[in-house]
Amino acid sequence: MAEEKQDKSEQFVCSACGDKHPQERETGCICRCPEIIAELEQCMPCEEEIYDVSELFRVLGDLTRAKILFALSQREMCVCDIAEVLGMTQSAISHQLRVLKQARLVRYRREGKAVSYSIADHHVKTILSMGIEHVAE
Amino acid sequence: MAEEKQDKSEQFVCSACGDKHPQERETGCICRCPEIIAELEQCMPCEEEIYDVSELFRVLGDLTRAKILFALSQREMCVCDIAEVLGMTQSAISHQLRVLKQARLVRYRREGKAVSYSIADHHVKTILSMGIEHVAE
């Protein structure tokens, strides 16, 4: 009976490769063939790599942090000056600098009582300006 | 008396410009001069522009959406195929595609019952690959 079912044209012409495939997809969707699904699954980056990328963008994707990075892309600054430029509290800035530090997007060094922050590397500047460019269209 | 106070070296040598400035900063920090603060405030992008940039990165900064964009950067795909490749439900993918649509990062077109999604423009691919490059180091 299972045989009969299979013989009774439980197949469809794949729109992607032109071949015929049995309807064995879990989702029920038959618009693409299983081979192509498998191929895509194969060429996807590994979980860790793709997580790191989304993590990078997540850190950039906050208004306060974006402002901080813009300011630091102009010049090295201490915490309270960043706070003044952005019109925010020292505590809020400090918390966000911690996030940026952990993501290795900024560097810091002590200068007496103050701590001076700066952009970690030119890569960060490049990604930032890519973002501006895209938004400006 | 206010005059006396000012005369009594209520000034400091600015480490940035070498000039002397009165201690009139609200935060109390005197590590940078007011002129430089003002200059930075001036060269900061307008609120709307910087918001749009952070918004762009915010949308990219989610694991599921990053995966979707990676998949779509390989080929145009329908919703249920994306769901299968990522091993997630159709609903979850559809909700995220809505976010990507609103951010104009993906395009879509009906193909019979199915809806095919694709990357909106090459700019998106570029930003994505910049992210990968940065993470790979």
Next chain:
DNA sequence: TAAACGTATGAACAGATATTCATATGTAAG
């Protein structure tokens, strides 16, 4: 027209997160 299928969406819930407040830490000056 009814059934099947692919997709979209509203409500609900759990988990993440940004700011505030209070306070601790580290450094320099008196």
Next chain:
DNA sequence: CTTACATATGAATATCTGTTCATACGTTTA
């Protein structure tokens, strides 16, 4: 050593956000 100042941080809170579930919508086919 005490005081002042710049920064860091833990706790609390309000807000945001991603997934699930149920269901509606739109298209095709019988």
